[in-house]
Amino acid sequence: MANDQIPAQQQQWPGTTKDMTPAPDHGESSYTGRDRLVGKKALITGGDSGIGRATAIAFAKEGADVAIVYLPEEQADAEETTKQVEAAGRTCVRVPADLRTQEAAEQAVRQAVEGLGGLDTVVSNAGFQMAHQSLEDFPDGQIERTFSTNVFATFWVAKAAVPHLRPGSTITITTSIQAFQPSQPLLDYAATKAALNNLTVNLAAELGPQGIRVNAVAPGPIWTPLIPTTFPGEKVEGFGSDTPLGRPGQPVEVATAYVYLASDEASYVSGTVLGVTGGKPVF
Structure with a gap:
């Protein structure tokens, strides 16, 4: 995708996939599975859209059943993810939940385990960000929301999931290029992603x-609903053009990293942050 294909646009949080122009590629037809996750049972938070949807689709095409956790107001996107997973011949368990409390996170894991009949891999992907141009513009309560969604929920989900995991199981956490190259308008979000890198290690x-492997994926600018809901419309135009590859990434291009880290191909990979950034450095 050329960068000039991203026009100015804006949505209200949490946004919907159907209102994005152009439509993002989640691998609905572009991803081909190779039986790398046959028989696995995966929990994916933030699985309704964006990177989470692409990961759910890729996991299903690789032979895994999935449970997706999503905000109740994202039901329409969650249903589309379910449709795509089931089209691949796999089970999709829907778990509507706001993970900003330990109780909700623990309940979400219980529902996933019950619905799937077990658990082999966890993808902690749910995230919140909202850009502001100056410190004074950050509203009261945002930093609490950002940390509870991104960091606390990841900790609670992992803690609740571990008793159900066994040797060979995996946890993969979504961090960000922002942990390495933080931008001031996302200062709270960037701080949470740095914390998640540390938590991963x-x-x-x-x-x-x-025998449980834990890794992270650090995406760069990826075309997901987070973008038009986070930034003013004029900031969205040309999104991703500042990468060495000169374009934004598509969700399916990130999903491949999660597949690798959950597969036996990565059997000796743990404590690693894998960048999918279009050429921006991750170190």
Whole structure:
């Protein structure tokens, strides 16, 4: 996709896929599975749209059943994800939940385990961001919302999931290029992603003796509903053109990283942050 194909546009949070121009590619027809996750049972938070939807579709095409956690107001997008997973011949368990409390996170994991009949891999992908041009513009309560969605929920989901995991299981956390190249309008979001990089390394050390691998994926500018809901319309125009590849990434281009890290091909990979950034450095 050329960068001039992203026109100015804006949506209200949390946004919908159907209102994005152009439509993002989640791998509905472009992704081909190779049986790398046959028989796996996966929990994906933020699985209704964007990277989460693409990961759910890719996992299903690789042979996994999935449970997707999503905000109740994102039901329409969640139903479309379900349709795509089922078209691949796999089960999709829908779990509407706001993960900003420990109770909700624990309940979401329970529902996923019950619906899938077990759990092999967790993708903690749900996230919140909202850009503001100056510190004074950040509204009261936003930093609490950003940290509870991005960091606390990841911790609670992982803690609740671990008793159900076994040797060979995986946890993959969505961080961001913002952890390495933070931008001021996203200062709270960038801070949460740096925290998640640290959490990834510590969880890998903690869970390694149990045979559980923990890694992170750090996306760069990816064309998801987060973008038109986060920035003013004029900032969205030309989104992704500042990468060495000169364009935004598509959700399906990130999903391949999650497939790799959940597969046996990555059996000796743990404590790693894998960048999918269009050429922006991750170190």
